[in-house]
Amino acid sequence: MNSESNHMKKLFLTLCSFVLLIPFLTSCGPSTNTGSNAGGNNTSGGNTAGSKSFKLAFVTNNASDYWTIARKGVEKADGELDNVSVEFKLPGSGAADEQKRIIDDLLSVGVNGIAVSPVDPDNQTQLINDTAKKALVITQDSDAPKSDRALYIGTDNVAAGRQAGELVKEALPNGGKIMVFVGKSDARNAAERFQGLKEALQGSKVEIIDLRTDDTDRARAKTNAADSLVKYPDIAAMVGLWSYNGPAIVNAVKDANKIGQVKIVCFDEEDETLAGVKDGSIFATVVQQPYEFGYQSVKLMAQILGGDKSVIPANKVINVPTLIIKKDSVEEFQKKINQLRGRG
Numbered sequence: 001m002n003s004e005s006n007h008m009k010k011l012f013l014t015l016c017s018f019v020l021l022i023p024f025l026t027s028c029g030p031s032t033n034t035g036s037n038a039g040g041n042n043t044s045g046g047n048t049a050g051s052k053s054f055k056l057a058f059v060t061n062n063a064s065d066y067w068t069i070a071r072k073g074v075e076k077a078d079g080e081l082d083n084v085s086v087e088f089k090l091p092g093s094g095a096a097d098e099q100k101r102i103i104d105d106l107l108s109v110g111v112n113g114i115a116v117s118p119v120d121p122d123n124q125t126q127l128i129n130d131t132a133k134k135a136l137v138i139t140q141d142s143d144a145p146k147s148d149r150a151l152y153i154g155t156d157n158v159a160a161g162r163q164a165g166e167l168v169k170e171a172l173p174n175g176g177k178i179m180v181f182v183g184k185s186d187a188r189n190a191a192e193r194f195q196g197l198k199e200a201l202q203g204s205k206v207e208i209i210d211l212r213t214d215d216t217d218r219a220r221a222k223t224n225a226a227d228s229l230v231k232y233p234d235i236a237a238m239v240g241l242w243s244y245n246g247p248a249i250v251n252a253v254k255d256a257n258k259i260g261q262v263k264i265v266c267f268d269e270e271d272e273t274l275a276g277v278k279d280g281s282i283f284a285t286v287v288q289q290p291y292e293f294g295y296q297s298v299k300l301m302a303q304i305l306g307g308d309k310s311v312i313p314a315n316k317v318i319n320v321p322t323l324i325i326k327k328d329s330v331e332e333f334q335k336k337i338n339q340l341r342g343r344g
Contacts, residue, residue: 054112054305056298057087059102061117061142062094062183062216066243066268066290070141072340073294077302084302087111094183094216096120100127107134112305115153115297117141121188136305140293142189143317150304153296153318155288157189160322161196161241163286164265167324168197168206168237171263171283175205176236179228181245183216193241193267209235218244225252235262237283243268246285250276269325269337277330284326287333291340292320 058074060067071088078086087106091098096119106114113136118124121144128147131137136150143152168178180197182190194211201208209232214220225238225248238253240246246266250273253262264282266273276282296318303311325333 052083052306054084054302055087055110056084056113056301057089057106057111057115058140058294058297059089059099059106059114059116060091061099061119061187063090063092064216064243065270069269069337069340070290070294072342073291073296074298075294076291077295077298081298081302083306084298086298091119094119096124099124103127103131107131111135113138113301115140115293115301117154118144118188119184120186121145121147122186136301138297138301140297141288141290142187144188145316149316151300151312151316151318153300154293154320155189155322156319157192158196158199160267160286160288161193161198162200163196163322163324164193164239164241164267165197165200167265167284167286168201168239168263169204171265172206172236175207177207177209177232177234178237178239179209179225179232179235180211180239180241181214181221181224181249182211182241183214183221183245185211185213190241197239197241206237214245214248216242216244218248221245221248222252225249226255229253229256229258229262237263237265240264240266243270243273246270246276246282247272250281254281269333274325274330274334274337277325277327278334280327284324287323287325289320289323296320 067090074086074088078084089102091102099119103114103116114131115138117140118128121142125144125147128137128144128149132148139149139152141154143154180194184190198208212224212228214224221244228235229252238249240249246268247270249264249266253259253264259281264276266282266285268285269287273282273285277285300311
């Protein structure tokens with residue numbers, strides 16, 4: 001009887017202990033949250049439960065300061081997306097073979113998506129097609145429309161060239177001879193800007209002498225401008241189609257003591273270019289929005305790789321509008337651009 005009583009007592013104590021543990025066990029179990037993030041949905045746009053991680057790359061066509069702003073956009077998008085990691089690649093020489101080596105290296109480490117600005121689109125079509133068999137490829141800044149790239153994001157370069165042409169006519173109301181400069185004439189963005197420039201100047205009193213190239217060599221870019229000033233002493237204006245052409249031209253014109261006499265219209269927002277606009281040595285510059293190229297490229301690649309192809313337009317082109325910066329607007333623009341560059 002004593003033994004049976006002790007057994008019942010132990011059983012009773014065990015049951016009581018189990019009842020007391022139930023709330024604790026429940027609180028340590030899986031969450032049954034039914035709020036907006038239930039099921040792993042992340043409303044902030046970051047990584048979701050079970051989502052893949054993607055290796056992405058942004059490849060430029062040279063090492064110009066222009067790309068510093070694009071890098072900020074890439075870094076912004078990279079910071080907002082938990083499911084991507086992005087490499088930013090700058091070909092030092094701006095040569096097509098160097099760009100190919102970079103892309104091959106990226107593919108060898110299993111990159112999932114590449115946003116590239118092709119140096120020579122027509123001759124790199126096969127490279128892009130081969131790359132597109134192994135990874136998502138979009139073009140930015142410079143397009144290769146005959147390739148298998150998923151889409152292009154960047155400037156409508158023909159329209160931007162027309163803007164430059166209108167600025168030339170405004171700077172030269174009585175017309176005159178002009179020289180045009182660019183890194184590579186066969187780069188699609190260069191060819192399209194030159195096309196737009198010629199369209200805008202058609203029927204005017206402005207005569208284009210020639211288009212001079214420098215293979216993205218800054219020293220040669222300045223030499224080209226200096227030689228033109230000597231060979232054509234009556235030259236009325238110079239137009240630079242790539243970002244570093246503006247500083248190269250303005251320095252050559254200063255050395256020749258022809259500031260004010262030779263009007264300058266250029267592209268993009270290098271420091272020397274904006275300083276030239278501010279002091280009046282450069283009439284105006286047509287600026288793109290490379291920050292958007294970087295930011296949107298990363299966001300779009302992440303969405304497409306994640307299965308959302310609705311972001312690809314029917315024409316596979318996303319144009320980012322250009323801006324005209326003249327003396328009356330340069331100071332405000334400088335403040336904005338310095339913020340994007342991380343400057344005080």
